[in-house]
Every structure is written in C-alpha cells, then in structure tokens.
Amino acid sequence: MTLLPFAVLVSLLICVATLTAMVLRSRAFGKRALHAAPVATATRGIVFAFGTGMLPWEKESARRHLFTYLAGIIYHVGVFTAAGYVSWRLVFGAPAGGSALLTVFLLPGVAAGVFLLLKRLFVRNMRRLSVPDDYISNLLVNYLLAASAVDAVTGTFTPGLYLAVILLLIYIPLGKIRHCVFFFYARYLLGRFHGRRGTWPKPDLNEDAS
Amino acid sequence: MTPSFPALTIMEAKIRQLTEKDLERALQVFRRSLDHEASAYLNSCVHCGLCDVSCHYFLTYHDLESMPAYKLKLVTDVFKGHFSRLGRTLPGLIGAKKLDHAMIRAWLDSLFGRCSLCGRCSINCSIGINITQLIRAARGALAAIGLVPPGLQSTVDTAIQKGNNMGIPREDWLETVEWLEEELQAEVDDPSARLPLDEPDVNLFYTINPREAMFFPLSILAAAKIFYAAGESWTFSRENYDVTNYGLYSGDDAVAGTLSNRLVESMLALKAGTLVLAECGHGFNSNRWEAPEWLSKHYPFPVKSVLEIVADYIRDGRIRLDPSRNSKTVTLHDPCNLVRLGGIIEEQRFILRHAVADFVEMTPNREKNYCCGGGGGQLAMTNFAERRLEAGRIKADQVRATGAEVVVTPCHNCIDQFMELNKHYQLGIEIKTVCEMVAEALILP
Ligand code: SF4
Ligand code: SF4
Numbered sequence: 285m286t287l288l289p290f291a292v293l294v295s296l297l298i299c300v301a302t303l304t305a306m307v308l309r310s311r312a313f314g315k316r317a318l319h320a321a322p323v324a325t326a327t328r329g330i331v332f333a334f335g336t337g338m339l340p341w342e343k344e345s346a347r348r349h350l351f352t353y354l355a356g357i358i359y360h361v362g363v364f365t366a367a368g369y370v371s372w373r374l375v376f377g378a379p380a381g382g383s384a385l386l387t388v389f390l391l392p393g394v395a396a397g398v399f400l401l402l403k404r405l406f407v408r409n410m411r412r413l414s415v416p417d418d419y420i421s422n423l424l425v426n427y428l429l430a431a432s433a434v435d436a437v438t439g440t441f442t443p444g445l446y447l448a449v450i451l452l453l454i455y456i457p458l459g460k461i462r463h464c465v466f467f468f469y470a471r472y473l474l475g476r477f478h479g480r481r482g483t484w485p486k487p488d489l490n491e492d493a494s
Numbered sequence: 495m496t497p498s499f500p501a502l503t504i505m506e507a508k509i510r511q512l513t514e515k516d517l518e519r520a521l522q523v524f525r526r527s528l529d530h531e532a533s534a535y536l537n538s539c540v541h542c543g544l545c546d547v548s549c550h551y552f553l554t555y556h557d558l559e560s561m562p563a564y565k566l567k568l569v570t571d572v573f574k575g576h577f578s579r580l581g582r583t584l585p586g587l588i589g590a591k592k593l594d595h596a597m598i599r600a601w602l603d604s605l606f607g608r609c610s611l612c613g614r615c616s617i618n619c620s621i622g623i624n625i626t627q628l629i630r631a632a633r634g635a636l637a638a639i640g641l642v643p644p645g646l647q648s649t650v651d652t653a654i655q656k657g658n659n660m661g662i663p664r665e666d667w668l669e670t671v672e673w674l675e676e677e678l679q680a681e682v683d684d685p686s687a688r689l690p691l692d693e694p695d696v697n698l699f700y701t702i703n704p705r706e707a708m709f710f711p712l713s714i715l716a717a718a719k720i721f722y723a724a725g726e727s728w729t730f731s732r733e734n735y736d737v738t739n740y741g742l743y744s745g746d747d748a749v750a751g752t753l754s755n756r757l758v759e760s761m762l763a764l765k766a767g768t769l770v771l772a773e774c775g776h777g778f779n780s781n782r783w784e785a786p787e788w789l790s791k792h793y794p795f796p797v798k799s800v801l802e803i804v805a806d807y808i809r810d811g812r813i814r815l816d817p818s819r820n821s822k823t824v825t826l827h828d829p830c831n832l833v834r835l836g837g838i839i840e841e842q843r844f845i846l847r848h849a850v851a852d853f854v855e856m857t858p859n860r861e862k863n864y865c866c867g868g869g870g871g872q873l874a875m876t877n878f879a880e881r882r883l884e885a886g887r888i889k890a891d892q893v894r895a896t897g898a899e900v901v902v903t904p905c906h907n908c909i910d911q912f913m914e915l916n917k918h919y920q921l922g923i924e925i926k927t928v929c930e931m932v933a934e935a936l937i938l939p
Contacts, residue, residue, distance in 0.1 A: 310533040319786035321793070323837055333622060344862060345544040345618035352544060356620070410543050412558045413567065415589035418541050458580060459588060463621060466538040471622035473531050478617070481783060482837030483861045 302457035322480035329479015362393015524635035548618035562615030610870030633745030693729035699766035716933035737777035743871030754785030773904035775829030825898035829905035868911025
C-alpha cells in the first residue's frame with residue numbers, strides 16, 4: 285500500500301514534467317508580434333471566451349448538441365471531484381465519513397462518460413473521426429470515476445483507485461487529455477483574437493441606439 | 495480504398511507529378527507558417543464533434559468530409575506525423591499521418607473545396623481552436639507547390655500581373671471614372687462634382703472591388719454621391735484601387751502582402767488621411783487585420799470600412815436620409831470576413847435603420863451569421879461550384895424566412911453568390927450594397 289501512493293506521486297511528476305516539456309516545445313515554434321491596431325481591448329474578448337462565450341445561448345454548437353454539451357459538463361464535474369477525492373486520500377488518508385456523498389457527482393460522471401463513448405461508437409461520423417486515443421482516453425477517465433465512486437463508498441478500493449490515477453497520469457501527455465493544459469491557452473488566444481477585432485463581446489446595442 | 499475526388503479531376507495530373515521534393519517543400523512552408531499559437535491549436539482538438547452543425551457544408555451534406563473537425567484533423571494529422579515526436583513514434587494511437595499524394599487530395603478536396611474560411615466553426619469550437627487559421631496555413635502549403643485550384647490561382651495571378659483581380663486595363667479604369675463623374679454631375683446637378691484621381695493630401699483614399707468597375711459601376715457612383723453630399727475630400731488611385739486580396743484565400747502570405755502593400759504605398763505617396771475600404775468582406779479583413787501581420791508593420795494611418803465612414807456622416811449630420819425612398823422590406827446579410835472576422839457589426843445596421851423604412855434581421859445574424867457560401871475563394875474555384883450552390887441553401891432558407899424583398903450585403907463576393915442563389919433557389923429578391931441604399935435615400939444639400 286505504501287508503494288502505490290508513492291507511484292502516484294512519481295507518475296504525477298512525470299505527467300507534469302512531460303506536459304511542461306510539451307508546452308515549451310510548443311512555445312519554441314515562436315511568437316509573432318501583432319501589428320494591426322486593435323479596436324477594443326483583448327481582455328474583454330478573453331473574459332467573454334471563458335465566460336458567456338461558453339454558454340449555450342451564446343454558443344450555437346452547445347445549444348444544438350445540448351445533451352452532449354451537458355454530458356461533457358457532468359463528465360468534467362466528475363473528473364474534478366475525483367481529482368479532489370484522490371488528492372484528499374493521498375494527503376489525509378481515508379475520509380472520516382460522508383465521502384459516499386461524492387457519488388452524487390461521480391456516478392453521473394461515469395454515466396456521462398459511457399454516453400460519450402457510445403456516441404463515439406455508434407454515430408457514424410463520430411466513429412470515423414475517432415482514433416484509438418479517443419477511446420483510450422475515455423476508458424481511462426471512466427475507470428478513474430468509477431474507481432473513485434467505489435472507493436468513496438467502500439473505502440476499500442484504494443489500490444484500484446491509485447492504479448487508475450497512475451495509468452491516467454502517465455497517459456495524459458500522450459493523448460488528447462493534454463487539452464487540460466492547451467484548452468486554456470487556445471481559449472485565451474481565440475478570446476484575444478475576437479476581442480482585439482471587436483467581435484467578442486458583441487457591442488452594446490444601446491451604444492448605438494441613436 | 496483511395497477515395498475518389500471528381501472535383502479534383504482538373505488538378506489530377508499535377509497531383510500525380512508531385513515529387514518527394516515537392517512534398518518536402520510544402521511541409522517546410524507549412525512549418526514556417528506555424529507559430530506557438532498554431533502549435534497550441536494543433537494540440538487541442540478533443541474530437542467532440544460539436545462544431546459540425548456550425549458549418550454550412552456539414553448542414554448540407556452531413557458527411558464526415560464536411561465536418562470542421564475532420565478538416566482540422568487533416569491538418570493536425572500531418573502536423574503530428576511530421577512535427578511531433580509522439581506522432582512519429584506511435585502514429586496509430588493519435589492518427590498521425592504523412593503528407594503524401596492521398597493526403598494532398600484530401601487537403602484539396604476538403605480544405606479548398608469544402609471550406610469558405612468563414613470562421614463560424616472557430617467560435618463554436620468547444621475548445622476555442624482557430625480552425626480557419628489552420629486551414630489557411632495548409633492552403634498556403636498547397637500554394638507553395640502550385641496546387642491552388644486554377645480559378646483561384648488565376649485570380650491571384652491577374653491581380654499580381656495586372657494590378658487588379660479583373661485585369662482591367664488602366665485606360666478602361668480611367669474612362670470608367672470619367673464616365674461616372676459625368677453621371678454624378680448629372681445626378682447631383684453640379685458640374686463641379688468630381689471623382690478625383692490621385693489627389694494628394696485628402697482625407698480619404700477610397701478603394702473598390704474591381705467587379706464594381708466591371709459589372710456594378712452604380713455602386714461606385716453611390717459611394718461618390720455620398721462623399722459629395724458629405725462634402726468629403728477624397729480620392730481614387732489611378733493604379734492601386736483594388737481592395738480585394740485573393741492571397742487571403744490562396745493562403746500565400748507573400749503574395750497577399752504584396753497586394754496589400756500596393757495600397758499602403760499609394761496611401762503614403764498621396765499622404766491621404768485614412769485608407770477606406772469599399773464594401774468587400776475579405777478585402778476588409780485582409781487590409782484591416784491581416785495585412786499588417788503579413789507585412790510585419792504598424793500602419794501609420796487608420797484603415798476603415800466605408801460603413802464606418804458613412805455611419806459617422808449620419809451621426810455627425812453630414813448627410814441626411816429619407817428612409818421612405820427605400821420602402822421595400824430589407825434584410826441584411828453579414829459577410830463573414832467583415833463581421834465575424836472583421837468586427838464591423840453595428841455600423842451597417844445603424845445605417846440601414848436610417849436609410850430604409852422596413853428592416854428585418856435574418857436569424858442568426860451578426861457574428862453568428864451563416865456564410866452565404868461565396869467566401870474562401872469559392873466563387874473563383876469553378877470545380878467546386880456545385881457544392882458552393884448546394885451549401886448556399888442554408889442562406890437561401892434564411893432569406894426566405896425573413897420575407898424580405900431586398901437583400902443588402904456590404905460585400906461584392908456575397909453579392910455574386912446571392913445573384914446565383916437568387917436564380918438557383920428562385921428567391922425573387924433584389925440584391926444591393928449598403929451604399930446603394932444610402933444613395934437612394936440621400937437628401938442632397
Ligand atoms: S471555416 Fe466555415 S466553411 Fe470552413 S469548416 Fe469552418 S464553418 Fe465550415
Ligand atoms: S468542437 Fe473543437 S474540439 Fe470539438 S471536434 Fe470540433 S474542432 Fe475539435
């Protein structure tokens with residue numbers, strides 16, 4: 285048992301180091317200065333990109349794929365819950381009680397993960413778009429959420445949980461879960477792009493009511 | 495099984511002749527076009543597929559090849575196959591691919607033939623990937639090996655060689671201006687009214703889409719009439735009046751920079767105050783936003799759309815309009831390059847509210863508008879014309895739903911596409927520019 289938490293920490297270090305190297309490699313592509321004079325501050329666009337710009341009434345793709353969008357949110361809530369639970373477990377040991385309540389977030393997360401997997405398997409375009417990484421990433425996260433739920437209820441599935449964490453941490457830099465880092469940068473960049481150009485957020489219509 | 499691409503038949507011989515050296519050159523150009531932003535985008539797609547419904551091609555065909563995520567994947571696969579260690583080691587895991595003849599065909603068919611670079615997928619992407627930017631980078635790699643579809647390439651070549659994309663000889667341009675000047679004088683009943691050429695130290699240096707000179711001279715006249723009514727000091731150039739820049743669509747930054755730089759040089763030579771871009775979506779995006787990056791320079795003068803100028807005239811009371819002269823129901827199409835990618839969103843609405851009696855919005859509109867299908871160089875690429883028209887059905891349906899009799903759009907590319915949609919889908923609409931509506935409503939001093 286003492287070896288497993290240690291292995292989790294080692295895999296966390298490997299994960300962070302590899303992701304850092306990846307970000308540095310990405311930065312090595314070079315930064316270009318922007319020359320066109322902005323019409324508005326990039327900041328407003330960035331705030332919009334991380335806020336309202338992600339909500340279904342602003343984002344048509346979310347609205348028109350509402351079920352998948354909600355599944356994605358539930359899935360991510362599950363992931364953050366699992367991450368919090370595992371961190372607690374590593375630092376403080378088994379929670380004194382009440383951890384079973386976490387299943388409120390973890391089990392819907394598992395269901396959402398399974399839904400997303402089935403969609404990928406059975407919707408033709410999604411299946412054709414997918415590569416092995418899409419399935420592996422999904423299964424590893426589903427396993428983590430399920431293992432967290434079982435351990436949160438029984439308190440006895442810790443080896444299985446730590447194994448899930450180790451596998452996931454090692455895998456993150458290899459596949460699409462690396463978006464845990466790149467998401468923030470990509471969204472920042474798109475927000476800056478539309479912010480400078482004055483597209484995000486939309487101009488206040490009242491400004492122009494004359 | 496190798497998929498067949500009938501739309502690429504006219505390019506097949508060229509594709510077959512590609513050598514390893516050509517492919518290497520394309521890769522080098524692709525690599526050079528990437529910076530850390532592009533690299534971040536290329537590492538970010540999660541294959542969620544949510545972007546599919548944002549693309550008018552997908553909404554028309556519902557196939558994998560029309561999904562923005564698939565078009566992006568074609569680019570990321572090559573990026574991973576050549577520029578990522580993991581992609582080279584475990585290509586099967588993440589779908590990394592080499593740039594070979596089959597991939598070149600897929601790039602041509604999807605990145606040129608199923609994309610109008612409208613940017614709608616980017617704002618709808620779950621992550622926020624600027625898909626348009628990456629597709630354009632891949633187009634640039636194809637341009638480097640002479641694989642821009644012929645219609646688009648010849649438009650670019652004509653602009654480079656003849657000074658404007660329609661190849662209008664200088665004498666014809668000067669004659670057109672002279673004739674329009676006479677028309678203006680007659681219309682405003684003032685023999686001193688002018689369409690100035692190469693006038694130094696003026697406020698505005700005005701550019702046009704050469705299609706106006708060739709096919710729609712009345713839209714030039716409309717702008718001239720507005721400038722006259724506002725008492726503006728402005729000029730055309732004898733040489734450099736072409737606002738368009740098809741280098742934006744071919745992906746060739748060097749060519750695009752050369753074209754835009756002509757306007758910069760004329761501006762500086764004439765010491766004009768503001769570079770004013772006519773109603774042309776991609777011309778606006780190119781010259782306002784992209785050209786300073788292509789040329790790596792800060793412009794020492796402002797660059798504005800004519801819509802910003804006209805909106806200011808109305809706000810400042812420099813022109814007065816009578817909307818009852820435009821009594822038909824009018825709707826507005828938002829050109830993607832001007833609105834979503836250009837940030838000119840409310841000016842045209844402000845103007846129309848003053849210039850027409852009955853204005854109705856399309857749904858969706860503004861930065862969420864659907865592309866009409868004419869952007870991305872599609873109008874020039876005749877080999878993809880059938881798709882362009884079919885994908886335009888989304889826009890045709892939008893227009894029908896408004897019940898409008900007139901579609902106004904501040905872009906001559908969009909106007910061309912609307913003229914074809916009008917015929918193809920029997921919409922029975924009139925198609926106008928914003929300035930034409932304003933000129934109609936103008937109360938002359
Ligand atoms: S840029 Fe427009 S046309 Fe191209 S893939 Fe995206 S939504 Fe479709
Ligand atoms: S929405 Fe964005 S992340 Fe999702 S498949 Fe489309 S491009 Fe990829």
